Amino acid sequence: xxxxxxxxxxxxxxxxxxxxxLGALEPGEAEAFRRHLADCAACQKDVAELEQVTGSLAxxxxxxxxxxELRGRVLREVRATPKAQAxxxxxxxxxxxxxxxxxxxxxxxxxxxxxxxxxxxxxxxTRTIQASTGxxxxxxxxxxxxxxxxxxxxLPAGRIYxxxxxxxxxxxxxxxxxxxxxxxxxxxxxxxxxVSGVSAVMVTQEPTGGTPAPTTAPVIVARTx
Amino acid sequence: xxxxxxxxxxxxxxALADEELMGLVHDGEVRAFEIVFDRHATAAFxxxxxxxxxxxxxxxxxxxxxxxxxxxxxxxxxxxxxVRSWVLSVVHNRAIDALRRQGxxxxxxxxxxxxxxxxxxxxxxxxxxxxxxxxxxVRTALDELPPDQRRVIELAYFGGFxxxxxxxxxxxxxxxxxxxxxxxxxxxxxxxxxxxx
Numbered sequence: 371x372x373x374x375x376x377x378x379x380x381x382x383x384x385x386x387x388x389x390x391x392l393g394a395l396e397p398g399e400a401e402a403f404r405r406h407l408a409d410c411a412a413c414q415k416d417v418a419e420l421e422q423v424t425g426s427l428a429x430x431x432x433x434x435x436x437x438x439e440l441r442g443r444v445l446r447e448v449r450a451t452p453k454a455q456a457x458x459x460x461x462x463x464x465x466x467x468x469x470x471x472x473x474x475x476x477x478x479x480x481x482x483x484x485x486x487x488x489x490x491x492x493x494x495x496t497r498t499i500q501a502s503t504g505x506x507x508x509x510x511x512x513x514x515x516x517x518x519x520x521x522x523x524x525l526p527a528g529r530i531y532x533x534x535x536x537x538x539x540x541x542x543x544x545x546x547x548x549x550x551x552x553x554x555x556x557x558x559x560x561x562x563x564x565v566s567g568v569s570a571v572m573v574t575q576e577p578t579g580g581t582p583a584p585t586t587a588p589v590i591v592a593r594t595x
Numbered sequence: 596x597x598x599x600x601x602x603x604x605x606x607x608x609x610a611l612a613d614e615e616l617m618g619l620v621h622d623g624e625v626r627a628f629e630i631v632f633d634r635h636a637t638a639a640f641x642x643x644x645x646x647x648x649x650x651x652x653x654x655x656x657x658x659x660x661x662x663x664x665x666x667x668x669x670x671x672x673x674x675x676x677x678v679r680s681w682v683l684s685v686v687h688n689r690a691i692d693a694l695r696r697q698g699x700x701x702x703x704x705x706x707x708x709x710x711x712x713x714x715x716x717x718x719x720x721x722x723x724x725x726x727x728x729x730x731x732x733v734r735t736a737l738d739e740l741p742p743d744q745r746r747v748i749e750l751a752y753f754g755g756f757x758x759x760x761x762x763x764x765x766x767x768x769x770x771x772x773x774x775x776x777x778x779x780x781x782x783x784x785x786x787x788x789x790x791x792x
Contacts, residue, residue: 385770388777393691394751394758423783425676427752428683429638429726430733431645436636440654447658448628448665528684530670546663549670559669578681579688580663 387416391424391528397585400577407526414526421527451562508561508571508592515561517571519590522555525575532580533559534588536570548580565594613678621668632661635679639686646690646753656693660685687752694755736786744779747772 386403389395395403407413506519517533525531531549534542551557561571573590608616608627613634619627639660643653660682664671671681737745750756750764758776762769 385773385777388780389751389758389773391780392748392751392776393687394756394761394776396757396759419784420780423780423787424752425680425683426729426733426787427737427748428642428687429679430730430737431638431641431753433637434641434644436640436657437650437654440640440657441632441636443654444632444658444661445625445629447662448625451662451665527675546666547670548663548667550672550675552672557669559667562666577688579660579685580667581692 387413388420391417391420401585404526404529408523417527506573506590506592508565508594510565515565515571516558517561517573517590517592518556518558519551519573520556522551522557522589524551524555528578529575530578530580531557531573531589532576532584533561534572534574534584535561535563535565535568536572537567538569542570542572542584544580544582546580548576548578568594570594614673617668617671617673617678620665628661628665631664631678635682636661638679639682642683642686643690646687646755647693652693653690656686656689659689691755732787733783736783739786740779740782744775744782747775748779751776 386395386399390400390403390407403413407417506517506522509516509518522531531551533545533547533549535545536542545562547559547562549557549559561568565571571590571592571594572584572588574584574586574588576585608619608624608630611619611627611630613631616627616631620631636657639657640653643656644650647653647656663685664678664682671678675681676684737748740748746765747758747761750761751758756764758769758772761767762772765772
């Protein structure tokens with residue numbers, strides 16, 4: 371099972387699979403292993419098998435009672451956080467979309483973005499950027515915004531796409547939206563809170579569960595101004 | 596993924612499987628979310644508390660994990676695993692982040708405050724009884740590993756330490772730590788292989 375992978379940096383790549391599923395690689399090593407994983411069938415198999423064990427470890431801990439107030443707090447927060455499809459105030463857009471420099475630098479995935487904007491008055495405008503790998507649409511209607519992506523790569527186990535918003539030139543902040551894509555590379559996700567005041571919607575590849583700050587350069591940068 | 600908004604609401608949500616409930620959660624159905632929370636919050640809190648040993652930190656982690664599930668229900672893909680494994684994976688990642696942010700590493704092993712109530716294993720449903728049996732098998736498989744392999748797995752998975760930190764702690768070459776992790780997990784996988792964990 372393990373140790374059947376090829377060579378990575380001159381050594382058996384299978385050595386890292388166990389440390390990876392335990393979350394025990396250093397951040398740089400983990401990122402390098404994830405890149406390797408995308409092309410190594412032996413390591414993909416190792417990771418899939420070993421993740422069954424770590425998944426069972428998670429569910430085998432001694433049981434502790436959930437504090438009563440925690441349930442109430444979570445439900446209050448949920449009720450105060452409407453889903454993305456809740457209606458929001460209407461506004462119109464004159465959009466422009468551009469690639470962030472970080473995308474070119476990162477070269478993780480080169481994605482061309484097709485921005486479709488449905489105006490509240492019923493009209494629409496479409497701006498198309500030269501297509502390469504994958505595409506995305508940012509649909510805005512009645513203040514609600516949905517990002518629809520096509521032909522994005524499916525991510526290996528333990529990785530997920532995370533959405534960020536940028537206001538002006540401030541540091542991007544997490545939206546809390548995490549998503550996977552279907553086998554055909556498609557997903558549709560709401561932008562929580564819409565795009566009022568937002569200068570760019572970005573997507574990065576992150577560990578499952580998301581991160582409070584991006585650990586990779588964005589694969590999508592959709593500028594709205 | 597956008598086409599499921601007009602689902603009708605079943606009379607008894609508790610009869611639904613997690614995957615069906617997630618469809619309703621995606622539609623903004625708070626009651627469906629409540630049921631998902633009630634099914635998995637104990638496992639989530641237990642894992643977070645086992646890892647962090649701090650009730651307040653564990654509560655924050657569980658709250659964030661479930662809010663993430665609410666906000667990002669579209670991210671859930673049944674083909675990639677169960678709702679429970681998704682929640683526990685989120686909790687584990689966030690607990691590691693919390694542990695690594697924490698300067699002091701003194702109190703990782705033992706829950707600290709004595710306030711949190713240890714639960715007897717609940718057997719209200721067949722699924723719970725089955726989970727209890729599986730958990731017993733997993734603990735046995737872990738306990739039966741050679742101590743040096745068990746130690747590195749526990750330090751990594753529940754302690755959130757990297758292999759380099761473990762190597763330094765145990766005065767071992769990093770390659771030895773990785774090798775013990777691999778041997779230990781492989782043995783557990785072989786032992787549990789017939790149990791469908």
